[in-house]
Amino acid sequence: MSWITPHTGGVMLTLRIVPRASKNEVSGEMAGALKIRLQAPPVEGKANRALIDFLADVLDVPRRAIDIVSGETGRNKRVVIVGVTEAAVRRALAVNP
Helix, strand or coil: CCCEEEECCEEEEEEEEECCCCCCEEEEEECCEEEEECCCCCCCCHHHHHHHHHHHHHHCCCHHHEEEEECCCCCEEEEEEECCCHHHHHHHCCCCC
């Protein structure tokens, strides 16, 4: 199972979030999900906002193009990003196919 799949107008990502990390970074793949470490704590939606900010910056898309479709309160999330291709996401996140 791949962590990235085509979705209407963009891609869907399967992510595993690690909050309270020393820095925001992509740290590889884990059980079919892309592992992303975030400095933000997992309280009051701070980690979700940090995730959207991180992806928007790295992928050079507006925040409104990113939507967390499942896992808002957990570490496993599915995120839809419109206006990008699978190849562009893999390149920006420096993850090989």
